[in-house]
Amino acid sequence: MSDDPTLPAKPACPACATAYSAQELAAALRTCPSCGHHYRMEPSDRIAYIADPGSFKEFSANLRSLNPIDLVGYEEKLSEAEAKARMKEAVITGSCTIEGRPAILGVMSFNFMGGSMGSVVGEKVARALLKGARERVPVIIYATSGGARMQEGIFSLMQMAKTSAAAAELDKAGVPFFVVLCDPTTGGVTASFAMLGDVTIAEPKALIGFAGPRVIEGTIRQTLPEGFQRAEFQLEHGFVDIIVPRSEQKAMLARLIDLHKGSAPSKDEEKE
Amino acid sequence: MKASKDLASALERLRKLASESGLDIGDELGSVEAKVKASSKTESTWRRVELARHPDRPYSLDYISRIFDDFTEFHGDRYHGDDQAIVGGIGFLAGRPVTIIANQKGRNLKENMRRNHGMASPEGYRKALRLAKQAEKFHRPIVTFVDTSGAYPGIEAEERGIGEAIARNLREFSQLKTPIICVIIGEGGSGGALGICVGDKIYMLENAVYSVISPEGCASILLRDATKAKDAAVMLRITSADLLEFKVVNGVIAEPGEGAHADPDKAAAIIKETLVRELDDLCTRNPSVLVRYRNQKILKVGHWNEGEAE
Numbered sequence: 019m020s021d022d023p024t025l026p027a028k029p030a031c032p033a034c035a036t037a038y039s040a041q042e043l044a045a046a047l048r049t050c051p052s053c054g055h056h057y058r059m060e061p062s063d064r065i066a067y068i069a070d071p072g073s074f075k076e077f078s079a080n081l082r083s084l085n086p087i088d089l090v091g092y093e094e095k096l097s098e099a100e101a102k103a104r105m106k107e108a109v110i111t112g113s114c115t116i117e118g119r120p121a122i123l124g125v126m127s128f129n130f131m132g133g134s135m136g137s138v139v140g141e142k143v144a145r146a147l148l149k150g151a152r153e154r155v156p157v158i159i160y161a162t163s164g165g166a167r168m169q170e171g172i173f174s175l176m177q178m179a180k181t182s183a184a185a186a187e188l189d190k191a192g193v194p195f196f197v198v199l200c201d202p203t204t205g206g207v208t209a210s211f212a213m214l215g216d217v218t219i220a221e222p223k224a225l226i227g228f229a230g231p232r233v234i235e236g237t238i239r240q241t242l243p244e245g246f247q248r249a250e251f252q253l254e255h256g257f258v259d260i261i262v263p264r265s266e267q268k269a270m271l272a273r274l275i276d277l278h279k280g281s282a283p284s285k286d287e288e289k290e
Numbered sequence: 291m292k293a294s295k296d297l298a299s300a301l302e303r304l305r306k307l308a309s310e311s312g313l314d315i316g317d318e319l320g321s322v323e324a325k326v327k328a329s330s331k332t333e334s335t336w337r338r339v340e341l342a343r344h345p346d347r348p349y350s351l352d353y354i355s356r357i358f359d360d361f362t363e364f365h366g367d368r369y370h371g372d373d374q375a376i377v378g379g380i381g382f383l384a385g386r387p388v389t390i391i392a393n394q395k396g397r398n399l400k401e402n403m404r405r406n407h408g409m410a411s412p413e414g415y416r417k418a419l420r421l422a423k424q425a426e427k428f429h430r431p432i433v434t435f436v437d438t439s440g441a442y443p444g445i446e447a448e449e450r451g452i453g454e455a456i457a458r459n460l461r462e463f464s465q466l467k468t469p470i471i472c473v474i475i476g477e478g479g480s481g482g483a484l485g486i487c488v489g490d491k492i493y494m495l496e497n498a499v500y501s502v503i504s505p506e507g508c509a510s511i512l513l514r515d516a517t518k519a520k521d522a523a524v525m526l527r528i529t530s531a532d533l534l535e536f537k538v539v540n541g542v543i544a545e546p547g548e549g550a551h552a553d554p555d556k557a558a559a560i561i562k563e564t565l566v567r568e569l570d571d572l573c574t575r576n577p578s579v580l581v582r583y584r585n586q587k588i589l590k591v592g593h594w595n596e597g598e599a600e
Contacts, residue, residue: 080597086536087527137592144589166480168503168512171526172538175502176591178481179488182460183588189461206502208453209441209481214461228453228481229443237443247448257451 031055047264056221056264058201060103061110061125064160068268069114069123076112078145081138083107087171095131095169103130107138108163111146113155117272122150124159128202132164135207139167140177143211144184151184151191156275158196161212164230165205178210185214194278196271199226199249199258213257217274219267220249220258297326336520338529339505341497342476346551348558349408350377350392350435353475356558357565358383358390366417370450373414375406375442376486378421380430384566386573389425391418391486392435395476408477409442415455415485419462422470429577431469431569434486439504441482456485463488464588467581469572471565473543474498475550490584491568492538494530495557496545500538501528538591 028037033055043050047067048057065074085092100106108130114123124146126133135143143159150157166174188195197215202225209228220226227247235242245251252258262270301323308315341347354361358381365372378391393410396402418434425432441452463470463486470489478487478500494500503511505523510516512525527533530542543564550557572580 082595082597084593084595086593087525089525137594141592141594148589166502168508168526170593171502172500172528172533172536173592175480175484176538176588178457178484179460179464179588180591182457183464183488183585186461186465186585190465206481209456209485210460211457213451213454213457227448228441228456229448233443234445234448238445242445246445255449255451257454 049264054222054263056201056223058128058162059264060129061105061127061160064125065110065112065114065123067264068116068125068158068271070116070118074112074114074123076110077149078111078142079106081107081142083136083138083170085169086137086173087169089169089171092169099129099131103127105130107142108133108135109139109142111142113149116158116268116275119272119275120155121271121275122146122155122157124157126160126162126200126207128162128164128200131167131169133162133207134164134167134169134174135177135181135210136167136170136174137177140174140180143177143181147181147184147195147211148187150193150195151187154191154193156194156196156278157188158198158271159211159215160198160200161203161207162200163203163205163207163212165207175206178206181211182214185211194275196274198262198267199224199252201225204228204230216278218257218259219262219270220252220260222249222261222263224249226252226258295330298323298330301326332520332524335524335529338497339499339523341549341551342499344549344551347476348550348554349397350394350437350475352554353435353558353561354381354390354392356555357381357562358388361390364421367413367420369413369416371413373406373411373417374404375408375410375438376414376418378417383433383562383569386569387428387430388569389421389430389432390435391421391432393438393483393486395437406442408438409440410438410482410485411442411444411447412450412452412455415441415452415459418486419455419459422463422466426466426468429468431471431573432466432489433565434470434472434489436472436474436478436483436487436500437476437498438479438482439477440479441485456481459485460488464585465581467577469569469575469577469580470584471568471572473561473565474500474539475561479504488584488588490572490580491540493541493543493564494533494539495543495550495561496530497549498530499523499528500530500533501526 030037031050034053036052048059109126111124195215196217199220249261361381363379377394395408396405471491472487472489474494505519509518509522533539546553546556
């Protein structure tokens with residue numbers, strides 16, 4: 019490592035402590051070139067990677083949160099989140115092609131209020147799912163969230179029911195729904211659409227659970243075992259289909275779309 | 291409650307006295323009044339939280355035995371075990387067979403160990419879904435009683451996929467082709483409550499609360515002070531009146547006297563009356579139409595600004 023103060027700081031990898039520049043990390047899709055540690059990734063970077071160049075068309079880009087329970091300070095909190103994450107809400111949804119295959123893609127941001135699900139996240143996810151069902155286009159959602167957005171009170175809880183009911187429409191239409199669980203996915207998002215995919219992919223070592231580790235430690239009053247609630251733990255316990263490193267995700271999603279071709283019943287069969 | 295009423299009437303007398311004597315203290319009185327009002331709001335909200343958690347409050351089985359005839363309890367999720375934090379079975383409601391699914395808290399330490407203080411594990415949600423599917427098969431309506439501080443946040447619950455179990459219930463209950471009435475009878479605690487609270491009609495007892503997070507949890511996260519639970523309870527808008535105003539519940543069921551614990555028989559009779567009336571109506575509907583209306587309602591919920599047209 020160089021001690022030259024004029025060079026930009028190279029942050030050390032939290033897993034192996036090797037330092038890489040932001041450019042080096044970006045080139046490796048924000049994974050550590052030494053140990054493969056997956057850093058968190060923002061929606062703009064994920065979309066740039068997953069969607070074919072120029073193919074992404076955003077849905078409902080201007081949807082903004084209101085303050086449904088008149089919580090003091092929520093508007094300010096939203097403005098701060100917007101400035102920090104440079105997004106209008108915690109999820110971006112749209113249509114795209116993935117290696118030429120049409121798909122609807124939703125990507126959440128943990129940077130926007132911890133990826134929490136309020137009315138806008140619920141509505142955008144539900145619209146993406148319903149559009150997929152209507153137009154018979156596979157839906158892919160990259161989930162990362164701390165859970166329901168408590169600043170919207172009961173309305174945030176209701177988004178769990180809403181996104182799950184929307185996922186049911188995909189089932190009825192026979193259209194595939196793929197979820198990629200990213201670090202971390204917890205709370206109300208885990209207990210709704212994120213666990214309802216036909217295929218559940220996880221990023222390596224992603225924390226995936228309902229209750230957060232600190233809540234569980236507080237309840238049972240003991241330290242949790244190493245690796246608890248990580249992607250590998252969820253694979254072992256049967257709640258994840260495959261762990262796919264980031265560099266292989268685009269090819270895997272394209273393959274999954276192909277593997278699910280021809281699975282939708284024709285309209286006539288449905289009537290009979 | 292009484293203290294704030296006394297204060298309010300004292301203020302009223304003071305205002306009268308001031309105006310009679312031509313003393314201009316309107317502004318001062320106004321600010322004191324606002325404070326009294328806020329404190330009375332906090333007190334009345336917290337009173338409801340206390341009533342919802344009252345140790346003598348009737349729990350699900352107390353109502354079930356009073357409302358349904360021949361209630362026959364069934365056990366097990368057919369995968370792993372039987373979670374006694376959720377009870378389920380079939381009984382007659384005024385002569386009509388009904389599937390009942392309910393959170394069940396324990397009345398004493400021993401029972402609470404068995405029922406895990408009403409905090410359900412994945413097996414509870416999976417049992418609920420099994421019984422709900424069985425109800426659909428036999429065109430039997432479903433009544434759920436919701437009363438839990440939340441799903442169980444424990445190691446085993448995570449290992450067996452508590453998130454997946456709740457998610458699946460949310461999806462499946464939205465599609466069941468049979469009438470579903472949910473009644474929040476005490477604590478409606480977050481996802482753990484919602485896991486058995488998706489239906490055609492959602493009712494709430496007058497002193498029940500329904501919230502995305504406990505007031506204590508909200509206080510420690512949002513207000514960074516766990517002792518401010520009373521303030522958090524007001525902020526979160528968790529009372530039956532709030533939820534009715536938000537149209538998240540269809541109706542509020544009045545409780546007798548000081549609360550349901552004061553007269554469980556009467557409370558049960560009032561709930562029964564509502565259930566019978568609603569089911570008489572819902573059971574005449576085409577199940578596919580019910581599902582369509584149920585989903586229209588679920589998919590509409592939330593508040594957002596559409597922004598510029600796309």
